[in-house]
Amino acid sequence: MAEGENKLKLYSYWRSSCSFRIRIALNLKGLEYQYIPVNLLKGEQFSPEFQKLNPIGYVPVLVDGDIIISDSFAIFMYLEEKYPQHPLLPSDLAKKALNFQAANIVSSSIQPLQNLAVLKYIEEKVSPDEKIPWTKFHIEKGFEALEKLLKDHAGEYATGDEVSMADLFLAPQILAGIERFNVDMAKFPLLSRLNEAYSELPEFQNAKPENQPDAPSA
Numbered sequence: 266m267a268e269g270e271n272k273l274k275l276y277s278y279w280r281s282s283c284s285f286r287i288r289i290a291l292n293l294k295g296l297e298y299q300y301i302p303v304n305l306l307k308g309e310q311f312s313p314e315f316q317k318l319n320p321i322g323y324v325p326v327l328v329d330g331d332i333i334i335s336d337s338f339a340i341f342m343y344l345e346e347k348y349p350q351h352p353l354l355p356s357d358l359a360k361k362a363l364n365f366q367a368a369n370i371v372s373s374s375i376q377p378l379q380n381l382a383v384l385k386y387i388e389e390k391v392s393p394d395e396k397i398p399w400t401k402f403h404i405e406k407g408f409e410a411l412e413k414l415l416k417d418h419a420g421e422y423a424t425g426d427e428v429s430m431a432d433l434f435l436a437p438q439i440l441a442g443i444e445r446f447n448v449d450m451a452k453f454p455l456l457s458r459l460n461e462a463y464s465e466l467p468e469f470q471n472a473k474p475e476n477q478p479d480a481p482s483a
């Protein structure tokens with residue numbers, strides 16, 4: 266096998282919060298991977314080659330040998346089982362369920378409402394001025410729920426003193442809220458504190474949008 270052929274491949278876009286989750290997981294687990302950029306603004310997600318990997322045309326996609334997985338939740342679960350080093354799910358069942366719940370608030374109840382396709386639809390069919398208020402409303406609704414959900418469980422990180430799944434989903438969403446959608450984080454003290462904790466971790470920092478090879482300033 267030629268060098269690099271057995272490396273994991275991650276199809277990603279620098280600004281994609283869903284890809285960011287998986288970049289953090291790969292970094293924490295110490296897994297090297299080949300970064301394959303998919304330019305969402307140029308519509309590369311709609312190319313027949315990419316749609317063969319993920320028929321719905323979203324990043325991230327992970328390729329591990331013959332195995333192709335898309336959807337960050339599924340990729341996360343796959344990585345956790347196949348590469349158990351640095352576990353990212355607590356063994357305690359209630360805490361594990363809390364991680365699933367927090368991750369799903371981000372991945373099912375916030376991010377889909379700010380996805381590129383949705384924003385484009387609002388811009389074209391409703392009004393360009395509605396894009397930010399729409400997104401902000403849904404992010405803040407989700408953040409309010411997350412503050413309530415996590416307040417009695419958080420330690421240094423979202424569900425205790427270890428970094429776990431919930432943190433991998435929260436970090437990119439908080440950053441997007443701050444940097445792209447003008448969310449006023451003063452209303453979310455717990456999430457603000459977590460965001461500071463994430464800024465201390467190199468595995469999170471290296472996974473940030475601006476540190477990706479396809480970032481405009483890279």
Ligand SMILES: N[C@@H](CCC(=O)N[C@@H](CS)C(=O)NCC(=O)O)C(=O)O
Pocket residue numbers: 281282283284305310322323324325335336337338372377380381382383
């Ligand atoms: N549930 C999927 C959602 C994936 C998703 O929405 N990806 C976005 C980037 S974060 C995307 O590829 N958008 C392209 C588009 O809207 O055309 C996941 O968690 O991976």
